[in-house]
Amino acid sequence: MDRRIKKNQTAIMNALIHLMASKDFEKITINEIAEYADVNRGTIYSHYIDKYDLLDKxxxxxxxxxxxxxxxxxxxxxxxxxxxxxxxxxxxxxxxxxxxxxxxxxxxxxxxxxxxxxxxxxxxxxxxxxxxxxxxxxxxxxxxxxxxxxxxxxxxxxxxxxxxxxxxxxxxxxxxxxxxxxxxxxxx
The missing domain is CATH 1.10.357.10 (Tetracycline Repressor, domain 2)
Structure with missing residues (x-):
């Protein structure tokens, strides 16, 4: 796997977990995940269908x-x-x-x-x-x-x-x- 892709996926997963530490999963948005991970929404959607898919992965x-x-x-x-x-x-x-x-x-x-x-x-x-x-x-x-x-x-x-x-x-x-x-x- 390309190192950049792996780095983005790791950043996105880490962003989700950090956000979940302070608020319920249901209230977290893709925009918040993207902002915390310092990626754009399109990068998230290129790897995951939605936040539920991200959580599952x-x-x-x-x-x-x-x-x-x-x-x-x-x-x-x-x-x-x-x-x-x-x-x-x-x-x-x-x-x-x-x-x-x-x-x-x-x-x-x-x-x-x-x-x-x-x-x-x-x-x-x-x-x-x-x-x-x-x-x-x-x-x-x-x-x-x-x-x-x-x-x-x-x-x-x-x-x-x-x-x-x-x-x-x-x-x-x-x-x-x-x-x-x-x-x-x-x-x-």
């Missing part, structure tokens, strides 16, 4: 980064490791402004839904990979419980100004997952 890019960060480094590993969980929290810590803004903006419940869907998909894959002997109802309940709990912890951590480091929150969450026998007890 912004979420998509960041969810893909999160997915990449939480995958095991060794594809042969069945479960994500504590290290991959820590990488995920480190990415969220590094981009805390973005994640907190999307989680707290009243006009964007879709980000939390995307995050939860990502968790649901990953947990379902783990259940299938480990051939857990659960009936469909048990699987559905387990998936809902784990995804809701994990997303809730992430949301709490970000909206409470990260009261502990990414390493500490990883340790706490890992202990909870081990305690509830969600992950095998491995020495990492």
């Amino acid at each position: 912004c979420i998509e890019v960041n969810i893909e980064q999160l997915i990449d960060s939480c995958l095991p480094e060794n594809p042969a590993d069945a479960y994500p490791s504590k290290h991959s969980l820590r990488r995920t929290f480190e990415l969220m810590e590094k981009n805390a402004f973005f994640y907190k803004t999307l989680l707290t903006n009243k006009g964007v419940p879709s980000f939390r839904n995307h995050l939860q869907e990502m968790m649901i998909q990953g947990i379902r894959e783990q259940i299938v990979d480990h051939h857990l002997s659960l009936n469909e109802l048990q699987k559905d309940i387990l998936v809902q419980f784990l995804s809701s709990a994990t997303v809730g912890v992430i949301e709490w951590w970000l909206t409470h100004e990260m009261p502990c480091s990414s390493e500490e929150i990883t340790e706490h969450l890992w202990v909870l997952l081990e305690t509830n026998q969600v992950i095998p007890r491995l020495s990492i």
Whole structure:
């Protein structure tokens, strides 16, 4: 991709997030985004259909980064490791402004839904990979419980100004997952 195009897209996405930190998404206009990004409206429309498309692409890019960060480094590993969980929290810590803004903006419940869907998909894959002997109802309940709990912890951590480091929150969450026998007890 041309560096100028990438630079414009990054500036436009950053403008949207900064504006969302101070006002509801629904009240943000393309003109405001263009002004904040220091581009013209045509540049925005050359990359995105409208502000909803821009928001969707912004979420998509960041969810893909999160997915990449939480995958095991060794594809042969069945479960994500504590290290991959820590990488995920480190990415969220590094981009805390973005994640907190999307989680707290009243006009964007879709980000939390995307995050939860990502968790649901990953947990379902783990259940299938480990051939857990659960009936469909048990699987559905387990998936809902784990995804809701994990997303809730992430949301709490970000909206409470990260009261502990990414390493500490990883340790706490890992202990909870081990305690509830969600992950095998491995020495990492």
